[in-house]
Amino acid sequence: MPTVEMTVNGKRASAQVEGRTLLVQFLREKLGLTGTHIGCDTSQCGACVVHVDGRAVKSCTLLAVQANGASVTTIEGVANGETLHPMQEAFRDNHGLQCGFCTPGMVMTAIDLVTNNASPSEEEIRHGLEGNICRCTGYHNIVKAVKAGAAAMKG
Amino acid sequence: MTATGIGASVKRKEDFRFLTGRGTYTDDINRPGQSHAYILRSPHAHAEIVKIDTAAAQSSPGVIAVFTGADYDKGGLPAGWQIHSKDGSPMVEPPHFPLCKDRVRHVGDQVALVIAETYAEAKDAAEKIDVTYKELPAIISTADADKPGKPQVWADAKNNVCYDWHLGDKAATEAAFAKAHHVTKIDLVNQRLVPNAMEPRAAVGDYDRATGEYTLYTTSQNPHVIRLLMGAFVLQIPEHKLRVVAPDVGGGFGSKIFHYAEEALVTWAAGKLHRPIKWTAERSESFLTDAQGRDHVSHAELAMDKDGKFLALRVSTIANMGAYLSTFAPCVPTYLYATLLAGVYTTPAIYAEVKAVFTNTVVVDAYRGAGRPEATYLLERLVDKAAREMKMDRVEIRRKNFISREAFPYQTPVALQYDSGDYDATLDGALKASDWAGFESRRAEARKRGKLRGIGISTYIEACGIAPSAVVGSLGARAGLYECGSIRVHPTGSVTVFTGTHSHGQGHETTFAQLVSDTLGISIDSVEVSHGDTNKIPFGMGTYGSRSLAVGGSAIVKAMDKIIAKAKRIAAHLMEASVADVEFKNGTFTVAGTDKSVPFGTVALTAYVPHNYPITELEPGLEETAFYDPLNFTYPGGCHICEVELDPDTGVTKIVNFTAVDDVGRVINPMIVEGQVHGGVAQGIGQALLESCVYDEQSGQLLTGSLMDYCMPRADDLPNFKVATQSTMCTHNPIGAKGVGEVGAIGSPPAIINAVIDALSPLGVQDISMPATPLKVWQAIQSAPAKMAAE
Missing domain, CATH: 3.10.20.30 (Beta-grasp domain)
Incomplete structure (x- = not known):
């Protein structure tokens, strides 16, 4: 092996x-x-x-x-100890997760998306999350979270 | 209202662990000495098992054991509900063994269980099992299953009929039809769906030789129900020797209510092999084994007088059960469907016939809404069609037939008694929020851009908060449907809440903590909600039918009532006052008319350090349990309005506005409630526009057997949602809550399809079936009676 x-x-x-x-x-x-x-x-x-x-x-x-x-x-490896990464915090603030199962992948994709596009539009966010399926949230709050996370990552 | 009290959008307590990857889902659990299971499944929809040769598999590297149906010596999976046919005969209830004995009845049926040191070794070994099948013709079609001469799934079920049931007053209905001014008729298919919770099902079975205790970790919405069904009916393990743990569960939507073969198999085999055994479904297996949803074929007729007042409704439905009866399957198209056919209307006479059929497909059972989306879709499509035929306004025909806000409690002709509601209020709210009045100018503007714009409405009701035990017992339920809640006040004043409901996305750890912290006047950080473990929670019936707050929350309130009653007696002793004079508010006990007071924490400490205590009258300690059996179902309702824009060149439907105004009763956490509606509506949009579970009619192969073939809603398929609540209180539970988990999936599909039909109506198109895919819409446009005017 x-x-x-x-x-x-x-x-x-x-x-x-x-x-x-x-x-x-x-x-x-x-x-x-x-x-x-x-x-x-x-x-x-x-x-x-x-x-x-x-x-x-x-x-x-x-x-x-x-x-x-x-x-x-x-x-x-995303949070700094017990302090959440701004994108994790944004998911929490915007109720961007329910059962939590898709959440790790969703957060990792969201961070990558914002790393490549610091101020994504709603359309760009929805397109960027196309490869991550969530069955709980209807994406409404995930999109809000990514937008808020992007703003926080700039700050 | 405090920042964390009832009515506040408190951020969820459970989020931190999910966001940091520290959740514990069943597949994350590994027991010392764990082995792995792989299940060999049938490649055929219907076949006799002639011979199984497992020799090569037995000697494959890493293999511990191979079991087939011949080795399995325990019981079959039970159905939890018995329906009787019109003629009084009980439904046909075929055996459902976790491993098939002599015949396979759907693609994916369990044929052999392989246990090995690693999952890969188990899977490799399964490929070496040589099964000789004699293929048989299969029946797949719901509509054709009961026709004579079709392949028979079960010898006992003639023409594949499980039951032929009815509800309502046939004679009164016929009489009303005889004097009708107009009758509107509709034929509808409510297509089969795959729930697809993102976490695939998994189960870990463990057996402790020291104690003789079995433990099953499983992806369940109701661990106590699994313990009851598997322990008492399948494996004959008494409850005190069987622990079922449902840890973090990644979504359920109904599909994780039911007791599944794999749960029994890993528990049974762990006892035989004295090794923990883990099984985790691959997504392809989820498609082939998770109970699927809906699958109705219906004909309905609505009789009206000359003013469009509904006189009577008759409905005939064929409901597909799949190859076996899943746990709650028999009650879904009967007591969760036909009882809702009054909807929000005063239709005085209703008669419904439901025939349940077996087919060579995966079992069908409750999926988000369970029966109520089917009833709502049928009614709201029918009412829209009636309005068109009567040349009446779609809103006005609804308003004319609404049960008025003064009419509650309202007894329908199909068994239910609605306790409260205000359908005009939710309708008005949705009309305003969606700017219904301004729609025609938006339609005209879209037309200039070459687009077809439409708007659709649905006014719905559902019955949830499942359920009064005596009522459901009389209807064939084999269980009670109360809930249990337990409050443990610790010596230092913090509280653990034990609930028999289960949270798999609904946020109970936050909502229930708000309820308790608000009532007991303690910090929300001092409240921990515990669920999902039969060794911790006294009892429970679990989470489904939007029952967690209305029934489970009420049990918690009842337990808190007992806590407060006992605490008042302790406080009275400490303050040397009469119990009758003690008041409790904001976490402090006071004596009326004095300045005496004792905080909740002091009472808690006194209960556990009873040095100064009424010990002859009162036991020490502060812990109470309550069981709450609801007096009635709860009846959330509301209005959903959908606005779509169709591209006639591609047939693509885009939802441009979606408005939901729902009456869900008392709201504890508006943020969570809105999230529940978003998710439900997303699944409703999935059904209306994207999703359909398709089998090949000849071979019975599942054609939509992966996430590449089954169209799940993705972020760029969905709009933002406008959601609001406009509530009347439930009158019969202590919270006033009605439930919110299912409203989105129930109310939305007809609003969407009504909008698509409205968009196509200028072309003369009157019908389109779900899912309204681009192909279907494009074809409807191409074959429409009228053509698009050239731009």
Whole structure:
């Protein structure tokens, strides 16, 4: 079995994995980072979005070995200790989550979206969230949250 | 109102853990020594199992055990509700074993259970199981299932009929039709949907050899119900040896109410193998095994007098049950559907016939709204059609037939007694918020841009707050539907609230904490809400039918009443006053007419450190439990208005405005209530425009078996919503709450389709079915009686 090594949330992590192990499985099962979720098997739902070398990636579309040597940030690495990231805070302030299952992926996508477009319009936000499915909120409050999060990230 | 009290939009207590990835969902749980299960499923819709050879799988790397139906020696999954047919005979109730014995009845049916050290090894081994099937013809179509000569799902169910049920006064209805000025008729399909909670179902079974206790961690909306059903009926494990934990659950929408085969299998096999066993559905398995929703084919007729006053309604519906009876399936198209056919109208005579049929498809059961969206869609499409035929205004025909605000309590001809409502008020609110009056100018403006604009309305009612036990018992329920709440006041004055309801997105940890902190006058940070564990919570019936606040919240209020009553006696002792003179307000006990006072915290401490205490009259401690059985259903209602713009070149429907004004009774947290409406409306829009569960009629293969094939609403499919509440109070529970979880999914679909038909009406189009996809709309435009005028 190959050994993979990467930096996850600023810490070195390595483990032996089967070649077929997905990055999301590596994070959840080998590192115990269960904040990254698996909601589908066709890379449609976005519950597993993490940042790999600064880009939002569906971690179910990547083998763990493909992320060898990469720097990965998961939802567990976003807050500063017990202080929420402005985007997390915006989701809380705007009731942008209900059951919480899609939330980690949604927040990771939202941060990436704002990193690439500091002042997204509502249309750009809705388009940007197209790869993340939420069944609870109807997106109304998620869109509001991303807008507020974008403003807070600038501030 | 305080910043965290009843009526305040308090930010949710549960959000921090969800936002930081610290939630604990079932698949996040790993037990020491855990093994993994994979279930081999039927590739055929209908087949005999001739032979299963598991030898190669047994010796596959990592495999611990392989079980088939022949090995399974326990009971089948029970149905929780018995319906009787018109002739008095009980419904056909076929066996439903967690592993098929000799026949598979839908694609995805459970054929073999493989347990291995890793999930991948279990899955690899399952590929080595050699099953010989003898394929049989399958019946898929809801409309055709009861026709003679079709393939039979069950030998006992002649023509695939599970029951042939009716409700209402047939003779009175026929008499009213005989003297009608006009009869409007409609044929409708309420298509099958896949609930698709974002968290796939999962279950971890564990067995403790030291104590003989089983534990099941599962993705459930009602852990006590699972313990009852699985313990008593399926595996025969007594309640004191069976713990069911439903931790954080990632959405349910009904699909996680039911007791599923996989829960029984991992628990059963854990007991046999003395190893914890985890099973987690892949999304493809969710599509093939989670109970699906709706699936009605109906014909309805509305009799009116010359002024458009409704005289009578008759409805005939075929409801698809799938291949087996899921937990609550039999009651959905009967007591949660036909009883709502009066809607918000005074129709004096109603007669409904419902035939439930078996088909070779996944089971159908409650999905957000459960029966009530089907009733609302039927009525509100029918009323719109009646208005067109009678050349009456759509709003006026509704107003003319509304149950007036003075008429409550109002007894309908289909069993229910509505306690309160004001349908004119919610209608007026929605008309104003949506600028209904200004619509025609918007239609004209859109027309100049080459777009077809339409507006649609739905005025609805639903029955929830499920349910008075005696009533549902008389209708065939095999359980009571009360709720349990427990309040534990700790020595230092903080409080743990135990509720038998379950929160999987609804925000109970916040709403219930508001209710308790406001009533007891303590900080919301001193209140913790605990749910989802049968070893912690005395009892519960769970969360569905928008019952959590109306029934579960009422149990909590009753428990608080007991706490306050006992605390007053302690306070009276401390203040050397008569109990009758003690008052409790804002967290402080006082004696009327004096300056004596004792804070709640002091009373709590005294209860646990009873040095100065009326010990001969009163036990120490401050903890109370209450069970609350509602006196009636609750009846949320309201008005939804949808405005759409259609692109005639592409057939794409865009929702440009959506307005919901709902009467949900008392609102504890407006932010959460609005969020519930948003989510419900989104699912209603999904049904109206996007979603449809499609099987191949010949092979029975699920054609929409993934999120690539089944069209879930995404952020760019939906608009912003205008939502407001305009409430009358529920008259029979202590909170006044009616419920909000389902209103969005119930009220919205007919408003949307009525809007699409309104947009197409200049072309002479009178009907379009759900989902109104771009293809369907484009085809309707192409084959319309009138053509679009050239621009």
